[in-house]
Amino acid sequence: MAYRKTPAELRRLDAAREHLIARATAVVAEVGWSQASVTAVADSAGIAAGSVYQHFPSKSALAVEVFRRAAGHEVAVLEEVLRGPGDAVSRLASGVGVFARRALENRGLAYALLAAPAEPAVGAERLDHRRRYRALFAEVVREGIATGQLPPQHAEITAAALTGAVGEVLAYPLGAPDDTATGTTGSTGSTDDLLAELTATVLRCAGAAAHPTTA
Amino acid sequence: MAYRKTPAELRRLDAAREHLIARATAVVAEVGWSQASVTAVADSAGIAAGSVYQHFPSKSALAVEVFRRAAGHEVAVLEEVLRGPGDAVSRLASGVGVFARRALENRGLAYALLAAPAEPAVGAERLDHRRRYRALFAEVVREGIATGQLPPQHAEITAAALTGAVGEVLAYPLGAPDDTATGTTGSTGSTDDLLAELTATVLRCAGAAAHPTTA
DNA sequence: GTCTATACCTAGATAGAC
DNA sequence: GTCTATCTAGGTATAGAC
DSSP states (O other), X not given: OOOOOOHHHHXXXXXXXXXXXXXXXXXXXXXXXXXXXXXXXXXHHXXXXXXXXXXXXXXXXXXXXXXXXXXXXXXXXXXXXXXXXXXXXXXXXXXXXXXXHHHHHSHHHHHHHHTSOOOHXXXXXXXXXXXXXXXXXXXXXXXXXXXXXXXXXXXXXXXXXXXXXXXXXXXXXXXXXXXSOSSTTSSSOOHHHHHXXXXXXXXXXXXXXXXXXXX | OOOOOOHHXXXXXXXHHHHHHHHHHHHHHHHOTTTOXXXXXXXXXXXXXXXXXXXXXXXXXXXXXXXXXXXXXXXXXXXXXXXXXXXXXXXXXXXHHHXXXXXXXXXXXXXXXXXXXXXXXXXXXHHHHHHHHXXXXXXXXXXXXXXXXXXXXXXXXXXXXXXXXXHHHHHHHHHSSSSSOSSTXXXXXXXXXXXXXXXXXXXXXXXXXXXXXXX
16 A cells, blocks of 8 residues: 655645645635635636645645745744844834834735634634744843843733734724725825834833834 | 504513623623524524524624624723823723723623624624724823823824734733633733733833823 | 524535546 | 535524414
């Protein structure tokens, strides 16, 4: 019974799987989790609905994989900035800036990752993902406290607050039809203004002294 | 065709409707929106599934009504505090305190209102509800800026950040199985500590000077 | 008006031909 | 391995008896 697939076969299968994940990600970004049925995803990938089950045991498994890839990428990007060079406060500022900019550049996907209604399995994955953001923020906050840039505070709670604040501030621009609302009010301000205000708010929240240049 | 129901009939019908809403709210608080099927709700209310449609045209309509009642109540409570007596900063502090305490005392419902996966109609209602929180917070922040208690800032963005921060800090305690996690880390701190830290974080976020007594 | 029973629809998942 | 066609389950909504 032990029959080993040739490398070429493996590569082909893997490519098909990757293609499916990529198309599923695109569909989710466009129409959200609830509308991303197996049929819709399969259509987009150019295969039959049944064929999806050659690559994933269930729709949930595919959805989770889609989420994990996309969210993992964002976490990695943020991690690189937050653990990069510079002092804690400026890393925090640029981390938030990078995160927000990326989200605003890919709104559909960002909304799906951050806020869009999703099945329980994806919801659980999202919680996990937010926990990682929290952990990253907490690291920086702790460092800031240690170096005296930030006042004493419960780093985990601040980190949770930062995660929530960033998500909520972005949620409205992201959730809006398209580019109708760059500012939170829907009427004022460009993306840059939004970013500047968000960064300032985040720094205040962590207790950083006013006006450090926001990378 | 114009036949007018007697007052007694009306009262009975209304009572039945209220009872149904109350039971539906309880079910949602216990098991979440996704598990609150018409059958489950009807069972809990002691009526047949079909009878639900005597009071509501659809499951969605019932769900929206449940959300609206519960969420409306929370908004009203917060509004009373935020527009009550005292200076802007202390009202902000006690408003957050009251909100958080209420949420922690009724976790299931708070989680359903704040974060639990829900059908689109409820999701839309939730957005609206959050907009109201934002508006209330923004009012107080504007007042604080005007009186010089708070530094200049974009009040709407700060308000969104506050809404998100409070929600996220509470989400983990709320989402946890039961009382395993009172602190954000799941290990440390009592509810009071959590409240104190949350309040401090919120005040920092709005730029309030440190250590006003937190009502 | 409320119940029982059921129709019906949506979506995920499977079987068997090719 | 992939497609077409189909099965099934879960849950909303309706019909008709009482």
